[in-house]
Amino acid sequence: MFKSTAVRRVVPRFVDEGRTHIQLRELPRSAVLTDLRRLCIRNKLLGVTDIAIDYHRFLPTGRAYLALAHTKHLQKNLQALDKASVGSLPIKAVSAPPPRSGHGLDKTRTERKVFSGNGPHGGISSRLKHVVIWGFPGKISEEAVENYLRDFRLDNIDNKTGAVKVELTANTFSLYSRYLVRPTSIAEAHRLVRKLHMTYYEPEHWAKRYQLRARVVY
Incomplete structure (x- = not known):
């Protein structure tokens, strides 16, 4: 039992290793950059260098990406976003690889x-x-x-x-x-x-x- 518990605790950090992006999920489709900037300030996120709303055919998908200056900011920011919300709606935050550019x-x-x-x-x-x-x-x-x-x-x-x-x-x-x-x-x-x-x-x-x-x- 103790061995399996240890594995569950180690796996997230192994997956997150080297990542400098956070994907926000379940965002309101009406959310704009101003809302996401407020989210970063309100939750005191560290090292955010870019905020990118994700689109499909130029309409929001309900997801966005936060780019971080360094991997050391990832875990602290994920913890800060654990119970975050946008427009009174709860959202999810997970580590992510760099998003595809989605060339226009x-x-x-x-x-x-x-x-x-x-x-x-x-x-x-x-x-x-x-x-x-x-x-x-x-x-x-x-x-x-x-x-x-x-x-x-x-x-x-x-x-x-x-x-x-x-x-x-x-x-x-x-x-x-x-x-x-x-x-x-x-x-x-x-x-x-x-x-x-x-x-x-x-x-x-x-x-x-x-x-x-x-x-x-x-």
Whole structure:
């Protein structure tokens, strides 16, 4: 009995050895970077160098990663997060290997680069200046989306147009489409979300068939 108890106590540290990342789980999907920074301050975490929300097609998965400056901070931070919460909801914290970069740009079979929006930060480098919008008609073009957003100031995305379609995974189909846009500033990104979120696309033509949702990618 004493031998098995000792093994259970040793295994976690063996698994954690050398790790400098903590994965947060069961986060509210509405959690943003500000909430996670407050979590770090409230629980007096040590050596946190980066906070990355995890995404699938630019929508939060309910997970996030904390990068630490040194392995010596791992166990103390895990203990501090043992009963932590975000938005009054309890969360879980576990040690993790470095997360996959989830490159925002993937290649299709034809070597055409497309945005996947998977992984920490959705795989994009310019934080807080990208907005994902979903609920457009499935076959709407990039040009039509840009025209619809003509009242907002947009930059090109990686030398592409101002609105880039987030492609579906293989062998899937949807009546709706999702687009990534890059406003010229953080303030403009938030203005776009405030104006567009929960509105309807061309209601004079489609009535309430296409309700749009928009979120800033952190």
